[in-house]
Amino acid sequence: ETELTQSPGTLSLSPGERATLSCRASQSVSNTYLAWYQQKPGQAPRLLIYAASSRATGIPDRFSGSGSGTDFTLTISRLEPEDSAVYYCQQSGTSLITFGQGTRLE
Protein backbone atom coordinates (compact mmCIF):
# COMPACT_ATOMS: atom_id res chain seq x y z
CA GLU A 1 0.00 0.00 0.00
CA THR A 2 1.25 3.47 -0.90
CA GLU A 3 0.81 5.72 2.12
CA LEU A 4 0.33 9.44 1.52
CA THR A 5 1.32 11.89 4.25
CA GLN A 6 0.10 15.46 3.97
CA SER A 7 1.58 18.41 5.76
CA PRO A 8 0.87 20.59 7.52
CA GLY A 9 -2.25 19.29 9.20
CA THR A 10 -3.68 22.78 9.47
CA LEU A 11 -2.64 25.95 7.69
CA SER A 12 -3.84 29.35 8.83
CA LEU A 13 -3.25 32.16 6.36
CA SER A 14 -4.78 35.48 5.31
CA PRO A 15 -6.47 36.46 2.05
CA GLY A 16 -3.91 37.36 -0.59
CA GLU A 17 -1.23 35.10 0.88
CA ARG A 18 0.22 32.02 -0.75
CA ALA A 19 -0.49 28.49 0.52
CA THR A 20 1.84 25.57 -0.03
CA LEU A 21 0.47 22.11 0.77
CA SER A 22 2.67 19.03 0.72
CA CYS A 23 1.90 15.38 -0.07
CA ARG A 24 4.63 12.80 0.45
CA ALA A 25 4.27 9.20 -0.74
CA SER A 26 5.83 6.14 0.89
CA GLN A 27 6.87 4.94 -2.56
CA SER A 28 7.14 6.50 -5.98
CA VAL A 29 3.88 7.53 -7.64
CA SER A 30 3.57 8.16 -11.36
CA ASN A 31 2.52 11.75 -12.00
CA THR A 32 -0.36 10.40 -14.08
CA TYR A 33 -1.98 9.03 -10.93
CA LEU A 34 -1.65 11.91 -8.46
CA ALA A 35 -4.66 14.16 -7.87
CA TRP A 36 -5.68 16.92 -5.46
CA TYR A 37 -9.20 17.58 -4.16
CA GLN A 38 -10.87 20.36 -2.24
CA GLN A 39 -13.70 19.54 0.16
CA LYS A 40 -15.96 21.95 1.98
CA PRO A 41 -18.35 20.94 4.78
CA GLY A 42 -21.38 19.01 3.56
CA GLN A 43 -20.04 18.74 0.02
CA ALA A 44 -18.49 16.00 -2.08
CA PRO A 45 -14.80 16.32 -2.94
CA ARG A 46 -14.10 18.66 -5.85
CA LEU A 47 -11.29 17.78 -8.23
CA LEU A 48 -8.68 20.54 -8.46
CA ILE A 49 -5.63 18.94 -10.04
CA TYR A 50 -5.10 15.68 -11.89
CA ALA A 51 -1.94 14.11 -13.31
CA ALA A 52 -0.02 16.06 -10.66
CA SER A 53 -0.15 19.40 -12.48
CA SER A 54 -3.19 19.61 -14.76
CA ARG A 55 -5.99 21.86 -13.58
CA ALA A 56 -9.49 20.45 -13.77
CA THR A 57 -12.17 22.24 -15.76
CA GLY A 58 -13.23 25.51 -14.18
CA ILE A 59 -10.44 25.63 -11.61
CA PRO A 60 -8.83 29.08 -11.37
CA ASP A 61 -5.17 29.41 -12.29
CA ARG A 62 -4.45 30.40 -8.68
CA PHE A 63 -4.33 26.64 -8.08
CA SER A 64 -1.27 24.77 -9.32
CA GLY A 65 0.23 21.37 -8.74
CA SER A 66 3.82 20.23 -9.03
CA GLY A 67 6.19 17.47 -8.02
CA SER A 68 7.19 13.97 -8.96
CA GLY A 69 8.22 10.66 -7.50
CA THR A 70 7.38 10.83 -3.80
CA ASP A 71 6.97 14.58 -3.27
CA PHE A 72 4.04 16.59 -4.58
CA THR A 73 2.84 20.11 -3.86
CA LEU A 74 -0.39 22.01 -4.24
CA THR A 75 0.11 25.77 -4.34
CA ILE A 76 -2.67 28.31 -4.00
CA SER A 77 -1.49 31.78 -4.80
CA ARG A 78 -3.45 34.86 -3.75
CA LEU A 79 -5.76 33.12 -1.26
CA GLU A 80 -9.41 34.06 -1.25
CA PRO A 81 -11.83 33.48 1.64
CA GLU A 82 -13.68 30.78 -0.31
CA ASP A 83 -10.49 28.70 -0.40
CA SER A 84 -11.09 27.68 3.23
CA ALA A 85 -11.53 23.92 3.01
CA VAL A 86 -9.83 20.58 3.54
CA TYR A 87 -7.48 19.51 0.76
CA TYR A 88 -6.67 15.88 -0.01
CA CYS A 89 -4.12 14.26 -2.27
CA GLN A 90 -4.87 10.89 -3.87
CA GLN A 91 -2.82 8.27 -5.66
CA SER A 92 -4.54 5.85 -8.02
CA GLY A 93 -1.51 4.15 -9.52
CA THR A 94 -1.95 0.91 -7.62
CA SER A 95 -4.90 -1.42 -7.15
CA LEU A 96 -5.16 -0.19 -3.54
CA ILE A 97 -5.95 3.48 -3.94
CA THR A 98 -5.03 5.80 -1.10
CA PHE A 99 -5.71 9.33 0.08
CA GLY A 100 -3.70 11.58 2.32
CA GLN A 101 -5.21 12.48 5.66
CA GLY A 102 -5.95 16.02 4.51
CA THR A 103 -4.74 19.56 5.17
CA ARG A 104 -7.22 22.01 6.66
CA LEU A 105 -6.77 25.49 5.22
CA GLU A 106 -8.19 28.29 7.33
Next chain:
Amino acid sequence: EVQLVESGGVVVKPGGSLRLSCAASGFTFGDYTMHWVRQAPGKGLEWVSSITWDGINTHYIDSVRGRFSISRDNSKASLYLQMDSLKTEDTAFYYCAKDGLWWAWGQGTLVTISS
Protein backbone atom coordinates in the same frame (compact mmCIF):
# COMPACT_ATOMS: atom_id res chain seq x y z
CA GLU B 1 -21.92 15.98 -18.46
CA VAL B 2 -20.91 13.09 -16.20
CA GLN B 3 -23.49 12.39 -13.50
CA LEU B 4 -23.29 9.83 -10.71
CA VAL B 5 -26.22 9.47 -8.33
CA GLU B 6 -25.91 7.22 -5.29
CA SER B 7 -28.86 5.78 -3.42
CA GLY B 8 -29.67 3.22 -0.77
CA GLY B 9 -28.19 4.81 2.32
CA VAL B 10 -30.28 4.18 5.45
CA VAL B 11 -29.95 3.39 9.14
CA VAL B 12 -29.14 -0.28 9.75
CA LYS B 13 -28.42 -2.26 12.90
CA PRO B 14 -24.99 -3.81 13.43
CA GLY B 15 -24.79 -7.16 11.68
CA GLY B 16 -27.32 -6.09 9.07
CA SER B 17 -27.05 -5.79 5.30
CA LEU B 18 -27.53 -3.06 2.77
CA ARG B 19 -27.10 -2.56 -0.96
CA LEU B 20 -25.99 0.77 -2.37
CA SER B 21 -26.61 1.74 -5.98
CA CYS B 22 -25.03 4.32 -8.24
CA ALA B 23 -26.74 5.42 -11.45
CA ALA B 24 -24.36 6.76 -14.06
CA SER B 25 -25.00 8.98 -17.08
CA GLY B 26 -23.16 11.30 -19.42
CA PHE B 27 -20.43 8.83 -20.39
CA THR B 28 -20.01 5.29 -21.70
CA PHE B 29 -20.30 3.49 -18.38
CA GLY B 30 -19.06 0.15 -19.69
CA ASP B 31 -15.69 1.64 -20.67
CA TYR B 32 -14.58 2.61 -17.16
CA THR B 33 -13.37 1.14 -13.91
CA MET B 34 -15.61 2.34 -11.07
CA HIS B 35 -14.96 2.90 -7.38
CA TRP B 36 -16.63 3.30 -4.02
CA VAL B 37 -15.05 5.74 -1.58
CA ARG B 38 -16.33 6.48 1.92
CA GLN B 39 -15.95 9.19 4.51
CA ALA B 40 -16.85 8.70 8.13
CA PRO B 41 -18.31 11.78 9.84
CA GLY B 42 -15.54 14.27 10.51
CA LYS B 43 -12.88 11.99 9.02
CA GLY B 44 -10.91 11.76 5.80
CA LEU B 45 -11.55 9.99 2.53
CA GLU B 46 -11.09 6.22 2.36
CA TRP B 47 -11.18 4.20 -0.85
CA VAL B 48 -13.32 1.07 -0.34
CA SER B 49 -13.52 -0.95 -3.53
CA SER B 50 -13.12 -0.92 -7.29
CA ILE B 51 -14.34 -2.96 -10.25
CA THR B 52 -12.95 -3.07 -13.76
CA TRP B 53 -15.04 -2.18 -16.80
CA ASP B 54 -15.92 -5.80 -17.50
CA GLY B 55 -16.70 -6.70 -13.88
CA ILE B 56 -13.99 -9.35 -13.84
CA ASN B 57 -11.47 -7.79 -11.48
CA THR B 58 -12.42 -6.37 -8.10
CA HIS B 59 -10.37 -4.95 -5.25
CA TYR B 60 -11.22 -4.14 -1.64
CA ILE B 61 -9.71 -2.43 1.33
CA ASP B 62 -8.79 -5.00 3.99
CA SER B 63 -11.41 -3.84 6.49
CA VAL B 64 -14.32 -4.73 4.18
CA ARG B 65 -12.96 -7.72 2.25
CA GLY B 66 -15.26 -10.69 2.74
CA ARG B 67 -18.12 -8.47 3.93
CA PHE B 68 -18.67 -6.12 0.97
CA SER B 69 -19.15 -7.06 -2.67
CA ILE B 70 -18.93 -4.65 -5.60
CA SER B 71 -20.75 -5.35 -8.85
CA ARG B 72 -22.01 -3.57 -11.92
CA ASP B 73 -24.63 -3.84 -14.64
CA ASN B 74 -23.31 -2.18 -17.77
CA SER B 75 -26.67 -2.55 -19.52
CA LYS B 76 -28.21 -0.36 -16.81
CA ALA B 77 -25.17 1.92 -16.34
CA SER B 78 -25.28 1.07 -12.67
CA LEU B 79 -22.77 0.27 -9.93
CA TYR B 80 -23.60 -1.57 -6.74
CA LEU B 81 -22.09 -2.23 -3.32
CA GLN B 82 -23.54 -5.12 -1.31
CA MET B 83 -22.65 -4.57 2.33
CA ASP B 84 -23.07 -7.46 4.78
CA SER B 85 -22.16 -8.00 8.43
CA LEU B 86 -22.18 -4.26 8.92
CA LYS B 87 -20.25 -2.70 11.78
CA THR B 88 -20.61 0.65 13.49
CA GLU B 89 -17.30 1.70 11.93
CA ASP B 90 -18.90 1.35 8.48
CA THR B 91 -20.95 4.46 9.23
CA ALA B 92 -20.02 6.97 6.53
CA PHE B 93 -20.98 8.84 3.43
CA TYR B 94 -20.42 6.51 0.49
CA TYR B 95 -19.44 8.02 -2.85
CA CYS B 96 -19.23 6.30 -6.20
CA ALA B 97 -16.56 7.55 -8.56
CA LYS B 98 -15.61 7.08 -12.20
CA ASP B 99 -12.00 6.23 -12.94
CA GLY B 100 -9.95 7.82 -15.66
CA LEU B 101 -7.23 10.41 -16.01
CA TRP B 102 -9.47 12.41 -13.72
CA TRP B 103 -12.14 11.05 -11.39
CA ALA B 104 -15.76 12.16 -11.34
CA TRP B 105 -17.71 11.79 -8.08
CA GLY B 106 -21.31 11.53 -7.03
CA GLN B 107 -22.80 13.49 -4.14
CA GLY B 108 -22.80 10.51 -1.79
CA THR B 109 -25.31 8.60 0.29
CA LEU B 110 -25.20 8.30 4.08
CA VAL B 111 -25.02 4.87 5.69
CA THR B 112 -25.54 4.80 9.43
CA ILE B 113 -24.91 1.64 11.43
CA SER B 114 -26.49 1.97 14.84
CA SER B 115 -28.46 -0.12 17.28
